[in-house]
Amino acid sequence: MLLILLLLQALSPAGAWIPSEDWESGNVTASVGEAGQCVCHVFLPDTEFPADRVQNMQQVSKDLILEVEIQIKKMVSYEGKLEVYLSELKDLTMRVAMLESNPDDYIKLDFELLRVELREFEALVSQLKDSLNSSSPMFDALYTEIRNMTLIVNQLETYDKSNLELIRIEFGKLQKKLEECQEDQDVIKPDIGNCNHTGIMSISKPTVVQLNAHLNAGFQYGGWGKDSKPIRGFESMYWYGAYSSPSVYDFYLYSDYKKLLLRSAFKIHDIPSGWEGTGNNYIVHGNAIYYQHNTPFGMTKLNLTSSKYDSRVIPEASNRFSYVYSPNQNLDFSADENGLWVMYASEESKGKLVLAKVDEKAFGIADQWKTGAYKQLAGNAFVACGVMYATRSVDLNTEEIYYSYDTRTKEEKQHSIHFQKFQEKYTNLHYNPSDQKLYMYNNGYYVSYNVKFNRS
Template sequence: MVPALLFFALLRSTLAIVPIGYGDFGNVTAGADENGQCVCKVFLSDNTFPFQKVEQLQTTSRELSLKVEQGFSELKVYESKLAIYVQKLMNLTVRVEIMEKEPDKYTQLEFEMLRIELQEMEKLVTELRQSVNSSVIFDHLYVEIRNMTLVVNQLERYDKNNLLVIRRDFIKLQKKLEDCEKWREESFKPEIGSCNHGGITNVSVPYIVQLNAHVSEGYIYGGWGRDSKPKPGFEEIYWYSGYSSPYTNNIYLYSDYTNLLLRNSYKNWVNDNKGNGNNNVMYGNYYYYNCYNSGNICRINATTFNVETRVLSGTAWNSRFSYSSATYQDFDFAADENGLWVIYATEASKGNLVLSKINTNTFSLEQTWDTNLFRRRVSNAFMVCGVLYATRQLNLYTEEIFYKFDTQTGEESYISIPFNKQYEGFVYLDYNPADQLLYMYSKGYYIFYKVQFQKLKQHA
């Protein structure tokens, strides 16, 4: 804005140097006043000097000054806000990165709070873009915040999906618990040695104990377990026998389960009268097994190491009717609450399973039952309370108890009790009445299963 005194000074100097009646100054009159002095009057038009425009410019300048001052004030406010939100943006960036790594640990409320903060920042950046001409930085900032918002939305969707999965799994788990409760009401574990139940209803998951005493996965043939009918003072005896081929060579005895785990045997011997096969048992301080390359059965006294041999009539060693899971398994010894048994097949039975009860006092066969189950269909078998149970492979990691034969009634039937295997194959499976566990030897590992039985209905 041009000050008034300066403006008139300029005007005076201009009139002094411009001839009267010349140029763009319009009408000029000259004459003498009442005192006789010379007077000159000049009438300037708008196009000569735009007084009105100057006044408008002065007004506009004043308004612009106010706007500029207001703009600076606003910029100072934005600057302070921006400093705060830059720090918030840095914090948000860190939080979003953490959420991306572990989105399932955050709740819906935390996602909502994060979204509100991002919306506030987005609003601020939008205002700055509209207020400041140089918007390149703010455009970039705006894009970054929008990207962060998208990430948060994606994370929230992920969280919702995760919650849906958890909810679905919870419903499945709840259904399993309900089934388990129903199964628990119908099943129970009877007292050790008792047969007051309706037979096996379920088998637990496999319990992997450890690798064998040789600490070698190459010792894939053999077995392990407890003495099924221990003598007083030897109730905790465990045994193990393993080899790299299907023969019975070394036998190890352990005073209890802890020493089995420590591989600290109190007695072990090389069996000079070695045997074939895997499904051997220890019963009443005797170790029962298939005599080497023969159709005979043997047992070793664990105290004296004396060996006894018995010939089973009608049997011959040829391994034609071995289990499908293992070779050279002519005789499968099994112990249960009723005594000691041997499972095998003969030419006369045409390969079908034959079951005999062993008199442990005389080491002879008391009674024999014939079945209609072809032994090559079976992967293994065991006895529980005078009932023969046979298994077969469903797939690489699932076995099924599919058949049972009741020696009391002579009835045989097909059932279905699947259970999981830790490894693809196994060579040994036997029930032990001393603890009601199923013992398995698979790929050189000690494995056991818990067994559940059907509760007998109470009659009114």
């Protein structure tokens, strides 16, 4: 009888123990069967074991454990990021403290750079807060610290303006001495506007300025530089435009080089619907941006003062031929000492580059020359002193000028003028006659080169 009761106990719901008092209170009864065997009758609260509910509970438990592990890993990752941010904030705090203790030792650019870093740090903290989807005293303390430092920087900048002005003057003198020192080290000396030479002799090492104004390495298609024929008052202006695909949606204008570095644009041109462009071989010339327009396919001119748009179709130009590094590079604009140019390939030229002179007033094609350079084999092309130069890749880090066409003599030449690339691919390379530099947009970075001509 005891064995039977133990068996019944094992089969009870959830393994619950049947109290002994229930055995004697009618829940368990015994009788003798027809064959003389002992028969027990047990009345349990539930007639069936809830196996389906237990299975469901086990699955829910597994899911919860997995979610907890994921959240723990995220917290570990965020903890590492937070340590980095806190370290940067500590460094920034020390710099602000130095400014506060002796503000006369810093020029205006230092204050601007501090402001930029504070804004970037605030954005990082905000991003981390959104990722955690929560608020905490730590984040509130970080925001408070950033706001306090911003106020201190603003206050320090107004401190003793006369001393800051003297510092800027001394800093300017130091820069001038540095430039003279660089010239003594055989840095290329430009002779602006002089085309009394036999062509390009060499290209300097690249100057890598910084990542684009969007701070986004994914914005690989674009261009930057200066106005090749600036109007009065805008001689120091820089421009920039880029996107994640070979398209044209906006342009940023900066009053000078420092504003470019600080990503502080004085004007942004958002291209309106219907005027969007494609390709990335655009330039600024005579206070106007020239870029490629696809509907209809042709060249577009944007006046930077009036924001007026104008377009012209080039009947011979084909949208079937592009440079090797990027699609949709069908029209390539360039400017030199002689004016504005556009390069393209046509069906008639069988894919070879055609160099055309642009009549700036009429905004049409004034003259054109057929060259021997296949566009689809070239990395890019530009014009300097009436000569078109085509480039191609040598290896991952080296580009070369391999071909030239002189519009005055109609002479073609083969070259092997090597210059370094910051990264393998680039989407915009153009010459600027105002400073005799090449401007390259290299995989999202601003890069420039000095050009040395053979004047012997």
